[in-house]
Amino acid sequence: MNTDYLKRSPLKQFASLRPYTVIVEGNIGCGKTTFLNYFQQFDDVNVLAEPVNKWRNCNGYNLLDKMYSDPKKWSFTFQSYVQLTILQHHTMKTGHPIKLMERSIYSARHCFVEQMARNGSIERASVSVMDEWFKWAKENCDLSVDLIVYLKTTPETAYQRMLARNRPEEQYVPLEYFQDIHNLHEEWLLQKRFECPAPVLIIDANLDKSGIMEEYSKCKAQIFTERE
Ligand code: DCP
Known part of the structure; x- marks a missing residue:
């Protein structure tokens, strides 16, 4: 059978146009925003920050606040909206060769929804x-990822940073929550207990600003080399 047509398939051509896709993961307050800001300076990179503002204003409703104020009532609603808005980022077209996303549909499920299911805030x-x-989304959309950057901190460091930034919705989040979310990132990205869609690059995100810049530039070198 002549299969030459496969080589010319528009689908194959489309696949080769897919951007090299990196997702940035780690605990709440681990420094994802600072990491993304560093990459804003490069023309080849399309930076997609997490849509937190949408979660704080869904047609006038602050779902982030509702979720923290009454987790049993609102966690499912909140995470359903997170899943939609993150899916929109996964499927967003870009003219750039590199797409850098803050979080993913994978961490939403394996870290946050899993924590809420384990503690009973969301029914199984x-x-x-x-x-x-x-x-359905995996079967019908391109959710592929080429690299996961894991900004690894201790739960205590992430907690202290969250306190320092003083986001109103987060003011009563306890340290135990950070420990749970930390453990789930470790289960997902290091112990590989759940689906891990790409190789993982670990960055020591406990470092202070000068130390972390060196880590960022190593990471940049890896991303730019690998997509070639
Ligand atoms: N959140 C959640 N469920 C998700 C994703 C996030 O409950 N699936 C919550 C946790 C935080 C807020 O949304 O209260 C913002 O979360 P992030 O950790 O993703 O973003 P940060 O702004 O904390 O990131 P960083 O401080 O690392 O820049």
Whole structure:
């Protein structure tokens, strides 16, 4: 059978136009925003910051605040919206060769939704609805990732940074929550207990500003070399 047509397939051509996609992961307050800001300076990179402002204003409703104020009532609603807005980032077209996303549909499921299911803020039945959406999205959209950058901190460092930035919705989040979210990142990215869509590059995000800049430039070198 002549399969030459496959080589010319528009789908294949489209695949080669796919940007080299990097997701940035780590605990709340680990420094994802600072990392993304560093990459804003490069013309080849399309930086997609997490849509927190959408979560704080969904047609006038602050879902982030509702979720922290009454987790049993609002966690499912909040995470459903997170799943939609992050999916929009995964599928967003870009003219840049590199796409750098803050978080992903993977961490939403394996870290945050998992924590909420384990502590009973989301019913397992509700999680299974989200999983059906996730499965459908994987089958029908391109959710592929080429590299995961894990900004690893201790839970205590991340917690202190969260206190210092003083986001109103987060003022009563306890240290135990940071420990849970930290452990789930470790289960996901290091112990590989859940689906891990790409190789993981670990950055010591406990470092102060000067130390971390050196880590960023090493990371930049790896990203720019690998996409070639
Ligand atoms: N959040 C959540 N569920 C998700 C993603 C985020 O509950 N699936 C919450 C945790 C935080 C807020 O949303 O309260 C913002 O989360 P991030 O950790 O993603 O963003 P930060 O602004 O904390 O990142 P950084 O400080 O690393 O720049």
